[in-house]
Amino acid sequence: xxxxxxxxxxxxxxxxxxxxxxxxxxxxxxxxxxxxxxxxxxxxxxxxxxxxxxxxxxxxxxxxxxxxxxxxxxxxxxxxxxxxxxxxxxxxxxxxxxxxxxxxxxxxxxxxxxxxxxxxxxxxxxxxxxxxxxxxxxxxxxxxxxxxxxxxxxxxxxxxxxxxxxxxxxxxxxxxxxxxxxxxxxxxxxxxxxxxxxxxxxxxxxxxxxxxxxxxxxxxxxxxxxxxxxxxxxxxxxxxxxxxxxxxxxxxxxxxxxxxxxxxxxxxxxxxxxxxxxxxxxxxxxxxxxxxxxxxxxxxxxxxxxxxxxxxxxxxxxxxxxxxxxxxxxxxxxxxxxxxxxxxxxxxxxxxxxxx
Amino acid sequence: xxxxxxxxxxxxxxxxxxxxxxxxxxxxxxxxxxxxxxxxxxxxxxxxxxxxxxxxxxxxxxxxxxxxxxxxxxxxxxxxxxxxxxxxxxxxxxxxxxxxxxxxxxxxxxxxxxxxxxxxxxxxxxxxxxxxxxxxxxxxxxxxxxxxxxxxxxxxxxxxxxxxxxxxxxxxxxxxxxxxxxxxxxxxxxxxxxxxxxxxxxxxxxxxxxxxxxxxxxxxxxxxxxxxxxxxxxxxxxxxxxxxxxxxxxxxxxxxxxxxxxxxxxxxxxxxxxxxxxxxxxxxxxxxxxxxxxxxxxxxxxxxxxxxxxxxxxxxxxxxxxxxxxxxxxxxxxxxxxx
Numbered sequence: 119x120x121x122x123x124x125x126x127x128x129x130x131x132x133x134x135x136x137x138x139x140x141x142x143x144x145x146x147x148x149x150x151x152x153x154x155x156x157x158x159x160x161x162x163x164x165x166x167x168x169x170x171x172x173x174x175x176x177x178x179x180x181x182x183x184x185x186x187x188x189x190x191x192x193x194x195x196x197x198x199x200x201x202x203x204x205x206x207x208x209x210x211x212x213x214x215x216x217x218x219x220x221x222x223x224x225x226x227x228x229x230x231x232x233x234x235x236x237x238x239x240x241x242x243x244x245x246x247x248x249x250x251x252x253x254x255x256x257x258x259x260x261x262x263x264x265x266x267x268x269x270x271x272x273x274x275x276x277x278x279x280x281x282x283x284x285x286x287x288x289x290x291x292x293x294x295x296x297x298x299x300x301x302x303x304x305x306x307x308x309x310x311x312x313x314x315x316x317x318x319x320x321x322x323x324x325x326x327x328x329x330x331x332x333x334x335x336x337x338x339x340x341x342x343x344x345x346x347x348x349x350x351x352x353x354x355x356x357x358x359x360x361x362x363x364x365x366x367x368x369x370x371x372x373x374x375x376x377x378x379x380x381x382x383x384x385x386x387x388x389x390x391x392x393x394x395x396x397x398x399x400x401x402x403x404x405x406x407x408x409x410x411x412x413x414x415x416x417x418x419x420x421x422x423x424x425x426x427x428x429x430x431x432x433x434x435x436x437x438x439x440x441x442x443x444x445x446x447x448x449x450x451x452x453x454x455x456x457x458x459x460x461x462x463x464x465x466x467x468x469x470x471x472x473x474x
Numbered sequence: 475x476x477x478x479x480x481x482x483x484x485x486x487x488x489x490x491x492x493x494x495x496x497x498x499x500x501x502x503x504x505x506x507x508x509x510x511x512x513x514x515x516x517x518x519x520x521x522x523x524x525x526x527x528x529x530x531x532x533x534x535x536x537x538x539x540x541x542x543x544x545x546x547x548x549x550x551x552x553x554x555x556x557x558x559x560x561x562x563x564x565x566x567x568x569x570x571x572x573x574x575x576x577x578x579x580x581x582x583x584x585x586x587x588x589x590x591x592x593x594x595x596x597x598x599x600x601x602x603x604x605x606x607x608x609x610x611x612x613x614x615x616x617x618x619x620x621x622x623x624x625x626x627x628x629x630x631x632x633x634x635x636x637x638x639x640x641x642x643x644x645x646x647x648x649x650x651x652x653x654x655x656x657x658x659x660x661x662x663x664x665x666x667x668x669x670x671x672x673x674x675x676x677x678x679x680x681x682x683x684x685x686x687x688x689x690x691x692x693x694x695x696x697x698x699x700x701x702x703x704x705x706x707x708x709x710x711x712x713x714x715x716x717x718x719x720x721x722x723x724x725x726x727x728x729x730x731x732x733x734x735x736x737x738x739x740x741x742x743x744x745x746x747x748x749x750x751x752x753x754x755x756x757x758x759x760x761x762x763x764x765x766x767x768x769x770x771x772x773x774x775x776x777x778x779x780x781x782x783x784x785x786x787x788x789x790x791x792x793x794x795x796x797x798x799x800x801x802x803x804x805x806x807x808x809x810x811x812x813x
Contacts (some may be wrong), residue, residue: 141478141655143782149697150692150796163695179485180783189688192695235652238554248646249497250521253612255558256580260567263550264580268569271593316588341718360527364569364578365519367528433530459734 127341127348128210128470129445130159130383131438133331136298136426139234140328144178147330148230149190155226155332159344167222167401168332169199170213172206172229173430176244179235187230198222205229206331206434207395207456207466213335214351221269223340231430238326238429242317246460247361258460259323262398265369265461270317272370275403277317281308283399284321284424291421296435298426299325324397324427331434333441347448349441355381363461375408375455378467385452389415389469391452393436393442397423401462406453409467415453419443433457437468444472445452478655479664481781489646496524500638501609507601509541509614510633511575520575521611524713537633541572542599543626544579544617551588566591570617572763574629584616590654596620609641615778621741637652657782659689662700664777667791670769674744675702683744687784709798710739710746713808717756733759737795738811748787752794762802766796 132155134147142150148171158161169191175183184201191197200216202208206229211226243251243444269275282305291300303321311319334344336397339362341348357374360366367373392415396402406417420439423432433456440454453473458464493501495762496512503510511520513536515528526533549568553599556562560582568591569578571736584600585591597617607613656664659675663686666673674683675698677691684704690698715735720728736747751759752768769775775791793800 126762128633139655141657143657143689146657146697152695153697176650179483179650179654186783189690189692190695192691192693195694235654236650237556240558240650243558244648245651247490249493249644250611251580253610253646254560254567254580254582255556256567257556257558260550260552261580264548264569267550267593268549313551313553316549318550362523362527362580364580365523365527424675 121338121341121350123220123338124218124349126214126335126337127345127350128333128437128441129336129341129345130155130334130346131423131441132158132302132329133296133438134329134434136296136327136329136428138298142456144173144183144230144232144330145187145189147328148187151228151230151330151332152190152226155334159334161224161334162343166226167198168213168216168225169197170201170209170216170225170227172202172204172209172434173231174203174243176469177236177429178232178254183354205432205456205458207437207454210333210354210434210437210472211331211334211354211356211466214219214354215459217337223337224344225276225335226332226337227434228330228332229431229434231428231429232328232456233326234328239359250362259318261363262401265309266317266398266400269370269400269404273399274370276306277309279403280318280322280399281305283402284308287418287421289422294420294425296426297335297421298327300421300425307318318398323352324423327426327428329426329428329431331431331438332406333434333438340474345445347445348471349444349470351468352471353382353384354383355463355468357381357467358464361459361463369461370404372404372408372462372465375405375462375465379409382467382469384405384409384467387451390449391416391419391440392450393420393422393440393455395417395423395433395436395456397427397457399424401457404462409453409455433466440468440470443471448472450474477661479661481654481656483652483654485650485652487648489648491644493642493644494524496522496573496638498625498642499537499635501644502636503633504611504613505607505609505641507604508633509572509599510537511538511540511572512536513538517576518574519577521579535635537635538574539628539631539633540574541626543628544570544572544575544597546583546591546593546595546597547571547578548593549583549591551591554650561616563589565616568597568617570597572629573626579813581611581614582616583620590619596623608645610644612768617694630638654782656730657687657689658699660780660782663687664780664789665700667777667780667788668775669721670791671773672706672708672767672774673703674706674742677703683742685744685746686787687782706739706742706744708737710737711803711808711812712736712751712759712763712765713738713745713811714761714763715759731756734791735759735795735811737765738808752796754797761805761808764798764800764802766798768793768796
């Protein structure tokens, strides 16, 4: 394909090892992910026109932690830099939009989260509606479990279906060197565990992970200088629903995912691989249905967010994994999804294509 | 994982949130033991929102009494409550559609046991004693299984809001516990301080020396480790300073103006920042002044507080820096120095 100036591709992806507990700082993690992706692509910082990261102060417990993280960029001389208090997938979205302006050719997007400093059961209460939810300590696990029960009650899935999602993702994760949780588990074994939040068991919940990841994007012909088979972004969209899950018409489906999928053009051709950001097992079922994916699409060959889940990073890793399917595995059309907020409130969908 | 040290800390800070017209009406009614919703887009939204979530249209002021009974449409069980949860014993979170409402609210159900919970069960709000109600969602302690499942008496009736609401703000607290751990660079820095050694990491590319726990050259974006450690002299020249006038805030222990100085170390392209100058008043500190480090005596050094955020802080190991009395260097030599 002869790219136009408005064609933008992912040309490189790297992640640090997902640790349950690292003794590195977020800045250390950022530096390691950046160095790795730059080495893979074969560029140095002087060639980066725009740098953007996604992280959250509440994770490490340090105000303006993202400012300290910029130490890892090497900002002499001064660079063009931005930050989103969102998963790195949204940082990547900003990098994409920035490249569309046409005055630079290469951008880097980073996600970083040292999640192990705090307890996920209490920490994410600060993410929610400060009037109606936070004073109750309404936690992310409980809200997910309320959505899971609604799914069961609607007759759309069973706890066994949830366990099957877990078993499949963990088995797939065995071949992912960047999986924190992997292995062969029988569905019956998984179902024998106690509930953490009925109807969810520990295996249905996302692991706690410390990690950083980075992708390099390039515009037009520049992509071919950096990558033999760039992963062209042919569709990208982000949709949001009401924050309070009970104010959405139906939480057993994801309207925002469906609309983002339509906006990104998911249905205009077959999707060979989809990397879905489902922090909770059952959410993969909702996402598959909302994106209209059938059995011909391989979902989460990496093991997905159940294999490693650094908040602020796991969505960007979906983008990187879907891109690598094209860059390294010769696939033609893949999908990346990222989510944010309670019960799949916000959803980002990106379609990637290789040259045929 | 290499040797590390853990640093537990609490993030506790108060918020006082203004409520706006819709929430102040809801909270003022709640403090009187009344739950209300608002009619918007042909349905009753409870708890009320300022905007119809479907259309974005302003919800207006067509208030409706809802509850105190309602019906559970989804539930989960919290077997081990945290300090942030409303109850200290196992309880349920539930979607509860209050009588008179078309949307559900999320709240706790104090059901005693998990087996008491079911979709479709009738529950009833249990308020704190009215004297203790402050107009916040947790004025409802929890919902409890309704002894009488019949519909709530007033539900669906109009609610007449007062001309002015009693409650226009809400106190809320962030109370989170963290445990950070020391990075390898932080561990190295703390050990050197204990030994009365000042160390830095010299960048192999730009030859600048980074003082204090960083583990990287932030100019070149290069990882620095033990192999880059050099000992730097405890002597230098004040290259910049600021005088801080303390303002009272929780945790502030300073009462008098104090100075924080950057010191360019002798024979090294290295600055140690945020240092205290001893023996002279803040008005007598000058850029260009020669100073030397004053260590706490061995046995009295304490680096317990040196964490990843310390950034060159000497903990209680460095007492400060005192003027040597040598003639000053010309101040303009330091004008262009950033780091």
